[in-house]
Amino acid sequence: MTAMVKAEGVHKSFGHVEVLKGIDLEVKTGEVFCLIGPSGSGKSTFLRCINHLEKINAGRLYVDGELVGYRQKGDKLYELKDSEVAQKRRDIGMVFQRFNLFPHMTAVENVMEAPIQVKGTSKAQARERALELLERVGLADKAGNYPSQLSGGQQQRVAIARALAMDPKLMLFDEPTSALDPELVGDVLDVMRDLAESGMTMVVVTHEMGFAREVGDSLVFMDGGVVVESGNPRDVLTNPQHERTQSFLSKVL
Amino acid sequence: MTVDVNKTDGPADSTPPAGPEAIKAVPVRHPGRYVSAAIALALLGSIVYAFAQGKINWGAIPQYFFDDRIIDGVLKTLLLTVLSMVIGIVGGIILAVMRLSKNPVTSSIAWFYIWFFRGTPVLVQLFVWFNLGLVFEYINLGPIYKDYWSSFMTPLLTALLGLGLNEAAYMAEICRAGLLSVDEGQTEASHALGMSHTKTLRRIVIPQAMRVIVPPTGNEVINMLKTTSLVSAVQFADLFKQAQDIGQNAGSTVEMYFLAAAWYLILTSILSVGQYYIERYYARGSTRQLPPTPWQKVKAHVFSLSSRKGVTA
Numbered sequence: 001m002t003a004m005v006k007a008e009g010v011h012k013s014f015g016h017v018e019v020l021k022g023i024d025l026e027v028k029t030g031e032v033f034c035l036i037g038p039s040g041s042g043k044s045t046f047l048r049c050i051n052h053l054e055k056i057n058a059g060r061l062y063v064d065g066e067l068v069g070y071r072q073k074g075d076k077l078y079e080l081k082d083s084e085v086a087q088k089r090r091d092i093g094m095v096f097q098r099f100n101l102f103p104h105m106t107a108v109e110n111v112m113e114a115p116i117q118v119k120g121t122s123k124a125q126a127r128e129r130a131l132e133l134l135e136r137v138g139l140a141d142k143a144g145n146y147p148s149q150l151s152g153g154q155q156q157r158v159a160i161a162r163a164l165a166m167d168p169k170l171m172l173f174d175e176p177t178s179a180l181d182p183e184l185v186g187d188v189l190d191v192m193r194d195l196a197e198s199g200m201t202m203v204v205v206t207h208e209m210g211f212a213r214e215v216g217d218s219l220v221f222m223d224g225g226v227v228v229e230s231g232n233p234r235d236v237l238t239n240p241q242h243e244r245t246q247s248f249l250s251k252v253l
Numbered sequence: 254m255t256v257d258v259n260k261t262d263g264p265a266d267s268t269p270p271a272g273p274e275a276i277k278a279v280p281v282r283h284p285g286r287y288v289s290a291a292i293a294l295a296l297l298g299s300i301v302y303a304f305a306q307g308k309i310n311w312g313a314i315p316q317y318f319f320d321d322r323i324i325d326g327v328l329k330t331l332l333l334t335v336l337s338m339v340i341g342i343v344g345g346i347i348l349a350v351m352r353l354s355k356n357p358v359t360s361s362i363a364w365f366y367i368w369f370f371r372g373t374p375v376l377v378q379l380f381v382w383f384n385l386g387l388v389f390e391y392i393n394l395g396p397i398y399k400d401y402w403s404s405f406m407t408p409l410l411t412a413l414l415g416l417g418l419n420e421a422a423y424m425a426e427i428c429r430a431g432l433l434s435v436d437e438g439q440t441e442a443s444h445a446l447g448m449s450h451t452k453t454l455r456r457i458v459i460p461q462a463m464r465v466i467v468p469p470t471g472n473e474v475i476n477m478l479k480t481t482s483l484v485s486a487v488q489f490a491d492l493f494k495q496a497q498d499i500g501q502n503a504g505s506t507v508e509m510y511f512l513a514a515a516w517y518l519i520l521t522s523i524l525s526v527g528q529y530y531i532e533r534y535y536a537r538g539s540t541r542q543l544p545p546t547p548w549q550k551v552k553a554h555v556f557s558l559s560s561r562k563g564v565t566a
Contacts, residue, residue, distance in 0.1 A: 051445055053441055053444065053445065082449065082450060083449060086444070086447050086448065086449050087447065088447075089444065089445055089446070089447040090446075090447035092445070093445075094442075094445040096438060096441070096442060098438055100436075100438040100439060100441065100442035101442075102439065102442070102443075102457055102461075103461065104460045104461055104535075104537065113446070113448075113456065114446035114447060114448060117448055117452050117456060118446065118447045118448055118452075146537070159442075162446070163445075163446070166446060166447060
């Protein structure tokens with residue numbers, strides 16, 4: 001299997017605060033890759049670096065073999081133009097903790113927006129596909145509702161459908177269930193589980209250890225901007241080697 | 254979390270069918286309210302009486318109300334309001350985007366523009382535009398246009414430039430506030446989908462900013478309609494100027510001021526209604542249910558009075 005995401009010594013600072021202190025990891029194509037760790041450990045920041053919502057300060061980050069945000073010619077790096085960055089983001093779907101649905105559009109319009117605006121898909125075609133995707137996340141009957149008329153879990157599922165509408169090769173999930181009522185978490189995880197079974201490459205920042213254990217193929221525990229421990233989720237979660245991992249897991253499990 | 258939003262409001266239908274016995278108590282009396290109402294009515298009455306007794310030829314107002322010159326003035330006032338606002342809004346959006354841009358040169362220029370035009374009275378600006386012939390004797394746009402400044406700067410153009418450019422400074426601040434009010438997550442989500450800056454602005458940010466921008470803009474339109482009366486000073490024949498001229502010729506100056514005031518009041522009232530509907534349009538999605546139109550409110554009221562049962566919002 002090839003690497004969908006490859007990080008080599010990735011550093012990221014906000015002002016004087018160094019959030020990522022050299023991350024090395026590899027996400028294989030088709031796998032579900034879980035990032036866990038305490039808040040402030042840099043896992044969300046790393047996720048946002050993958051689609052260049054944050055610029056990295058040092059190291060190299062590759063998606064599908066291509067450098068993120070830069071082009072290398074000889075030993076010189078050239079920043080990509082905004083349009084080139086946008087072009088690359090088409091292939092990477094992202095799901096946010098706070099959903100970030102467009103509130104002035106109905107559910108189906110949210111899903112249709114990017115294919116129409118970015119890919120130039122016809123309206124009728126985009127609608128047909130959007131309805132299919134809403135059906136897939138179990139919200140066919142909510143197509144005409146505005147986000148404010150949907151529950152958190154429903155909004156997050158629309159957000160997943162919206163990301164899928166661009167037919168991404170990689171999906172990023174930034175704590176997708178952290179803002180949800182406990183009761184609604186299950187619906188969203190079910191959709192993600194389906195997606196994993198369909199073979200989608202997924203990088204998931206999560207606090208849902210059950211999901212990581214069941215669905216995850218690899219797991220990384222981050223703390224203080226570094227990777228502390230990594231491996232098979234079942235091994236790491238049941239038999240953590242590192243002391244920091246042990247103390248974290250003892251608190252959340 | 255409720256998903257069902259098919260909720261009807263209004264107290265009329267919320268009374269439980271067979272609950273505990275309702276409290277019947279003697280309400281608190283408010284004698285002060287009667288006194289203050291009586292005083293207010295007395296004052297109002299005396300003002301109306303004073304006006305009725307004054308030496309005002311009330312008959313002149315209906316006589317000239319639909320006079321050709323007045324109607325012409327009304328149309329010119331409306332034209333000036335619309336065109337100035339168009340200049341103001343377009344200019345305001347450009348200035349707001351300039352101010353928010355990362356380029357220090359454009360953002361400083363926008364800052365300077367806003368500083369200058371907000372800091373000087375619009376009447377002074379109008380006179381400056383009108384008399385700029387002292388600085389520029391000719392206007393020369395190469396092969397397209399060349400003329401003396403004084404014949405180029407017609408009253409209409411002076412009025413448009415003066416009001417429009419001044420308005421742009423105010424609209425810039427309103428637009429900037431609107432753009433900043435949209436959650437950053439919206440931009441991020443749009444970028445993450447691969448949408449460009451321009452598309453994000455046009456499709457995602459501006460439609461949401463409109464909810465913040467429209468109410469103060471409606472205010473600005475109403476303000477502009479009234480401010481256009483200043484252009485009589487630079488010889489533009491708007492409603493106020495026409496009313497003044499008629500008043501001087503017919504010897505009924507004050508009457509014509511009343512007439513002008515009545516017309517302005519009618520026009521601003523119409524604009525207020527329009528503003529309500531525009532606000533309602535941009536509120537879609539932000540409230541679970543759109544507020545009722547005034548007409549729907551009236552209908553609901555009448556219905557609830559007659560039946561006292563179901564209230565439909």
